[in-house]
Each structure stands twice: as C-alpha cells, then as structure tokens.
Amino acid sequence: MAVQHAAQREGWSAGAEVPDRVTPRQTFCGPLLSAMLFGGGSAGISDIYVHIRDIVSLSARDWESNPLERRLARWHTSLARAINDFVRVGVLREEGHARWSLTDKGLAVAREFGLISRDGVLIDRALLRKQLVDLALEFEKMYRVVSRPGPMPPQAVSLEK
Numbered sequence: 001m002a003v004q005h006a007a008q009r010e011g012w013s014a015g016a017e018v019p020d021r022v023t024p025r026q027t028f029c030g031p032l033l034s035a036m037l038f039g040g041g042s043a044g045i046s047d048i049y050v051h052i053r054d055i056v057s058l059s060a061r062d063w064e065s066n067p068l069e070r071r072l073a074r075w076h077t078s079l080a081r082a083i084n085d086f087v088r089v090g091v092l093r094e095e096g097h098a099r100w101s102l103t104d105k106g107l108a109v110a111r112e113f114g115l116i117s118r119d120g121v122l123i124d125r126a127l128l129r130k131q132l133v134d135l136a137l138e139f140e141k142m143y144r145v146v147s148r149p150g151p152m153p154p155q156a157v158s159l160e161k
Helices: 025-038 045-055 074-089 104-112 125-130 132-140
Strands: 042-044 092-096 099-102
Touching (some): 025 042, 025 045, 025 074, 025 099, 025 104, 025 125, 042 045, 074 092, 099 104, 125 132
Antiparallel strands (some): 042 099, 092 099
16 A cells, blocks of 8 residues: 655655556556566466566556455556456466466567567567557557446436426
8 A cells, every 4th residue: 555645765756757546457468468478478477567567657556455455456456457358358368377378369469569570579678668658559449448337317307297
C-alpha cells in the first residue's frame, strides 16, 4: 500500500512525471510479450514481474493494494487481466501454475508490433520503454471493451393521461 507524505528515497523522483492513476492493462501487453521473448518463449510470473517493473513506470496508485484482493497491488491485477486476455485470444497458453508460453499467434503478434525482427532479434528494453504509449494504443484495438452495467438511465416521465 502506498504511504502518503512519506519521505522520498535519495535519488528517487517525487513522481511528478508519473501520473497518479492506475496504469491501464494495455500498457502491460508489450512488456508481457517482451518478457516471454526474453525468456526464450516462456516465462513464469516472477520473471514477468521483474521484467514489467524494469520497463513500466508504475505510479503510487499502482502499488496500492487492490480493494478486492488485498494481498495484491493494483498493477498485479491489471497484469493478470492482460495475461488472461492474451490466453483467451490465443497469444499465450498456460504451461502450468503461474507459467505461460507464446503460441505461434503470439510470435506473429510480437513481430507485428516490432518486438522481434524477422531475424529473431529482440527489441531493446530502452526502446520498448519509449514505445509503451504507442504500443498500448495499438494493443487496445485488440480488446473488446466491456464495462459493468450501470444504473438505468432515468425514464422520461409522461404527464399526459
């Protein structure tokens, strides 16, 4: 959980450049595929966590505990949803408990988004950091956004009899 008004560690920024909002799950898609590629086509959750933290600038809000699953940070939930989305669309497949691997479709997606060249050369992490916003916008097109149903809109009241 984030502690408000805590003293900043020496050499750490005050977070002005990192917005105080939860990072959208689409932002995790590029680094998630990159983690799979760096792992030789598969990775466990701890390797993915390390890779994500190295690439994505997580806000203080991302580190807060999830209201529904208190033992997890909000970004862990967003990442889990991204993983589940990739499994659902066939980009990843489960290889066991908390371990996934790329499918052929996953390799094609990685190539399409420039995470791997035709020669099999992986994208540099620094370059991936610079492209996160653009990649997130592209990955957003892969998802069908479903929102929770809200309250019904107010009905027009008829005064006619």
